[in-house]
Amino acid sequence: MSAAAQSAMKGTGIGRGVAVGPVARMSPPPLPPPAEPSLLTHEQESQRVTEAIAAVTADLTTRGQTAGGQAQEVLDAQVMMAQDPTVQEAVETLLAQGQTGEYAVHTAFAEMAETLQALGGYLGERAADLHDVAARVVAALRGDPPPGVPDPGHPFVLVAQDLAPADTALLDLDKVLALVTIEGGPTSHTAILARGKGITAVVGVAEASRLADGDEVIVDAANSTIVVSPTQEQRAEAAARVQARAAAQAAPLTDGALADGTPVPLLANLGTPESAAEAVQLGAEGVGLFRTEFLFLSSESAPSVEAQRKAYQELLEAFPGKKVVVRALDAGADKPLPFLNDAEEENPALGLRGLRALLTNEEVLRDQLSALAQAQEVTSADLWVMAPMVSTVEETETFAKFAHQHGLKTAGVMVEVPSSALLAEQILKTADFASIGTNDLTQYTMAADRLLGSVAGLQDPWHPAVLKLVREVGAAGTVTGKPVGVCGEAAADPLLAVVLVGLGVTSLSMAPAALADVRAELLRFTKDQARAIATAAVSASTAAEALQAAQHTATTLTNE
Ligand code: PEP
Ligand code: MG
Secondary structure, three states: OOHHHHOOEEOEEEOOOEEEEEEEEOOOOOOOOOOOEOOOOHHHHHHHHHHHHHHHHHHHHHHHHHHOHHHHHHHHHHHHHHOOHHHHHHHHHHHHOOEOHHHHHHHHHHHHHHHHHHHOHHHHOOHHHHHHHHHHHHHHHHOOOOOOOOOOOOOEEEEEOOOOHHHHHOOOOOOEEEEEEOOOOOOOHHHHHHHHHOOOEEEOOHHHHHOOOOOEEEEEOOOOEEEEOOOHHHHHHHHHHHHHHHHHHHOOOOOOEOOOOOEOOEEEEEOOHHHHHHHHHOOOOEEEEEEHHHHHOOOOOOOOHHHHHHHHHHHHHOOOOOEEEEEOOOOEOOEOOOOOOOOOOOOHHHOOOOHHHHHOOHHHHHHHHHHHHHHHHOOOOEEEEEEOOOOOHHHHHHHHHHHHHOOOOEEEEEEOOHHHHHOHHHHHHHOOOEEEOHHHHHHHHHOOOOOOHHHHHHOOOOOHHHHHHHHHHHHHHHHHOOOEEEOOHHHHOHHHHHHHHHOOOOEEEEOHHHHHHHHHHHOOOOHHHHHHHHHHHHOOOOHHHHHHHHHHHHHHHHHO
């Protein structure tokens, strides 16, 4: 590694992109309004706040309608935050004390954001969304334009503290080459939207606060780095990668396959039925993971069979004749659902989550399976169901029994816990298929919380310890003749995807934006070559060495 590369700033890369360009910084959020008595009456202040909130919700709604898809859902959620009765009550209390509208809004939203942050996980990452709503309402009260993205008059790398969903949703991709945020984790809305739109992004780069307007940088999402003032050689290498990516994106939408024709179906990870259309457009051959819990994250009570049937039917209708793998509700830890996780737990990631939570709330599981069976009846998709967080053979048997009782023929399990990887052969005697969730499998193998920035270095699916467990499952799939997919983020890393196939994985599921890169990479290697690359990676001692060994073997094989 060169000296310059050694001093690269580190964060969490989103997607596989690389971009080169000058920095333009987002203006910092407005200063907090001072606590000073209002010169207006309580009623006048109250009226101002109501009008400002109405203006902001109208603006967010219009932005959502313009952006459509996932961005619209995020912005609609922000509209709900702006209208949240608890926050409005807190604003009213402050106004009644004679504070200004600006101060009341800022303070009430900041308190709510703090509460969410204390909860951590998915909800904690919504804090940035609340801060943005507050900044927009305060700007409206002041008669200022909404805080937003700079326009330096040329393409640029946008550097921000954390980007608001309203800004991410409407980024002009002809101007914004890449995104860098100082805060935010891999599950922040910035990251989710950037992934969805295929924007090159690195989030959580603490050192990026040192970047100034005009600084030349390489934003390398694949390596999670920002290289400042790159050398000529680094620029040339980045430019070659930009070109290779553009070629991959423009390539025909063929079914996933290796160079020798071995099929490797490329499937989509989805969280809502509305996102299906884009996946189809990007050549997804079906769905490898439908995260049903995303539909119900804000529900206080268990969703009805009818509400679920509707959502599942809409999803299945988008994939006639194609395989669609729907995961039973994976509640707990980073994705708590109030109606499934009510107990206070010291270590929720090790508690009653996933299938464990469903088996203690059997009626929720039964309702979900009934809804899926009803949707299956009226559509032609090939529906597979799978259980999250399975750790034993008994759990596998129980889930398969439930699924079959409801008329669901194909029942599998997610391999996310080392125990189920080690027992894969026994598990696959009962389960119809396995799908490896490398996000959690890495978390549990390395004992490193997947949401915690301080242990992010350990949360690396290239680690040979993780790869060895994948090899166990791949081998079990070969012995039992059952399919073994991967639906964790690892499948979206093109070279790692080749390694996974070399370890015996038979299909790959990922965010649709990653399909083109993975499709192109698979076509470069035969099955034997993929095996050789995998062997090199598994034999390494560290994650970094595994990556290097895979890269080295891949280069040697393609130059032969
Ligand atoms: C995983 O753990 O890899 C996975 C795909 O599930 P989720 O990310 O939803 O936990
Ligand atoms: Mg998981």
